[in-house]
Amino acid sequence: MMLKTRNTVVVAVFATAALALSACAAEGEGTSSAGSEETAASMTEGTLRVAMGSPGEAQIAVWDEVAAAYEAANPGMTVEMNYVDDDLYQTIGLPNLLSGRDAPDVYFEWAGSRLRERNDGGYAADVSEYVNGGVLSGIWADSAFSSGEIDGKYLLVPHKADVTNVLWYNVDIFDEVGISPPTTWEEMLETCDALNAAGYTPMATGNKDLWAAGNWLGHLSSRVVGEDVYDSALAQRSSFGDPEWVEAFGYIKEMVDRDCVNDSANAIADNEGAQLFFQGEAAMHPIGSWLVSWAIDEAPDLNFDYVNLPSMPGAGNQDSVIGVLTGYVINEKSELKDQAAAFLAMANNEEFVGKFITAEAVPLALSAANAELDARTAALNSMLGDSASIVGPPDTDYDLEVADAFYRAVAAVLGGVSTPEEAAANLAAEVD
């Protein structure tokens, strides 16, 4: 199987992805700023603190190289990298760091409600001056900043665009059973039947922490209720008590009734769910684009590919993609904003973009054009870029309390303890 492909359209794809994510902003290219990061970095002494959820060993090695290169180019400056466990970072990790005495000068963040929250808290600096003619100009297409733009200020230095969920499948198992990856809901149920008959668990998910199946089933629901209804309900402008939500949750129940998902779904963590897929016990695994590097590390012999969520009978765009833009924020309270901007410029120069790509992370920087990507990663990027409809994950794009309630509702249906009617009614009562 050809795993590598030259992705000559990657820049356009990323730019389009960012455009779609924000549904605004005009495309344009900035001027070159080669070498500008060096001039912008002052010679002052200090410690630049950078915080992020752990991106995996390969990417950590690249970030460490960036830190070393920055220190070498800026005598007197020290870079302190802080890699926090992902789940911890997303919950108590980052708030604790930001409110601590040695708060990070640069930190990883998701576009959406989390970024708005950081802005409201006074922890997000406006990087517009660095983007418009400063050290950060010319590195990305202008549209890449649109998702991180709030009140006319660029708050997020873009790094990657992740597809939050697709349906990964084990090619060898599918070949053995003689089936094709499902593209419609009916095919999905038939696929489950065929895999069950062959003795495989059709799909494995580890939903103990609720987000794994929560995002997947959120996307499924959006296809049924329509993106507008999905967005307005999660944004608390309409009610989950509306009948289309019962219908959406009904499909989850149908999937459970057909034994599509592992019985242990709500009892195991996301990495345990992935292990069932890696070990060949489950034939499909719904999770995000980060699975590629993970699977290559942990299951190098696994022959796997993906399809987007099968089209659902419903009002939504059946080609929609669930995804989110991620990047780095410069702390408004930092006294090293110039240095932080120069550091981010260096992390996204051509040399390090190439290294990130080798580490299975594809930055949004323009220099990622012509890079050799894993075929699946390239295809995922194309899918994200080409999609006319990007659905935001509940826990990054909406109020966390609402997202939590939504995740619990779908987990209850997935676990068979709530009917679709009960889940929708309980969710409506909790959120409304």
Add this chain to the structure above:
Amino acid sequence: MKPNKPWVPFLFAAPALMIFSFAVLVPLLATAGFSFVEWSGYGPWTFVGIDNYRELLTDALFAKSFLNVLFYIAATLVLEVFVGLCLAGLISVQRGGSLWFRVALFAPVMLPMVVVAVLWSFVYNPDFGLINAAFQNLGLDSWTRIWLGDPDTALWAISVVSGWVFSGFFMIIFYSALQQVPGELSESARLDGANEWRIFWSIKVPSIRNALEVGVLLCVTGGFQGFDLFFVLTNGGPYNSTEIPTTLLVRTVFRNADVGYGSAMAMVLTAVIIVVGLVFVRLRGWNQRKEVRA
């Protein structure tokens, strides 16, 4: 004897009071203050009066979390205190080689709770865990369960882990107390024809009543403070069946960023623990007076 300078006792107590104020009093007052505001942990807050407490009154999940923790406490009273007492009785009877039993049974107490939780998550894993694998190998497939994913078994499963850890702790406490029971009492009973079972329950156990009461108090208050096992093994799930006040509080404050509401939860939880402690002290005093009268 009265000190010459009346302020001297306060001087000696000052360091302890300062540490207490810094570590307990100030955080408690701050939490009390936060419980009257709506705040995400960032930016400005909004004063909401007692709204957070009003909302708690109608919060079914908060009420359920207390029911869950009461169940957990009841289970651990048996699995930790009662089992610990039985183990202490066993090793106090069998003197030769009991050191190894004591070390083996006390060892789990020395492990960090998170390590214990991760270890048991493998034991309970429904797909490749030790328990289900054992049942399958014994041909008892129908006995396999999704231990931590089934609302009927999850809380029991956590209680068993807690019992595995702390029964050794209580065993050591009770074993130490049993060593203080005069041997003459047991000898007399033995001469009167009492067997070891009767001697243990009718002579030794009543003699270590104080240690038992301390054990029960530690178990009850420790139960309210339980968190790490729940957080790692189930994180309150499935479907809130293992949600206890501390996990709910952490989720509310640190995941949902609702500091005000979480602070109100913390204040209510603190009040409940204080009330339980006071009731326990009262009951103990009442029992002691009753004994003196008897």
